[in-house]
Amino acid sequence: MTLKAGNILEGTVVNITGFGAFVEIEGKTGLVHISEVSDSYVKDIRSFLKEKDKVKVKIISVDDNGKISLSMKQAMPLKKSVRPIEIDWGKEKEKQASPKDFEDRMMKFMKESEERLQDIKKNQDARNRGYRKNSSF
Structure with a gap:
């Protein structure tokens, strides 16, 4: 050959x-x-x-x-090809969130974010209490 x-x-x-x-x-x-x-x-x-x-x-x-x-x-011999995932787009549309569902999720997010922010501020205030400078100098 x-x-x-x-x-x-x-x-x-x-x-x-x-x-x-x-x-x-x-x-x-x-x-x-x-x-x-x-x-x-x-x-x-x-x-x-x-x-x-x-x-x-x-x-x-x-x-x-x-x-x-x-x-x-x-x-090397070719590996068997993997078939792509078939998606039924009709069902995907059904799964999409409704506007009301979106608003509920957004409100939940806002509430959790506000709670986290308050926790961070509390922790920073507690830390800063011990390190305040004396302004009488």
Whole structure:
């Protein structure tokens, strides 16, 4: 099989660096960048790969100089897609608050806010009583 973009092949890891792994495929060596190792974040590539591991890779590109870019994550089979949540908009409209309900919630909020403000003022007044400066100087 020729080395061209899109092909999925099996290769052997020959060297691991901090930025990726070199994989030998069909007698040539290509690079799997650390960002192409897994779908999840890869902090240390050595936790995913060891030298002489057999891995499946997809050829991303082969440039004019013969550099081969590879991807392990693109060679993995696609995960089953998760269906989006279906929303019945008719029921959503029924759930919306009526103007009266909104006013009740607003009144409750205002009352709780006023109570909290009064508590804060009481606490500040209690603290300030012990620290009043004498103005007779």
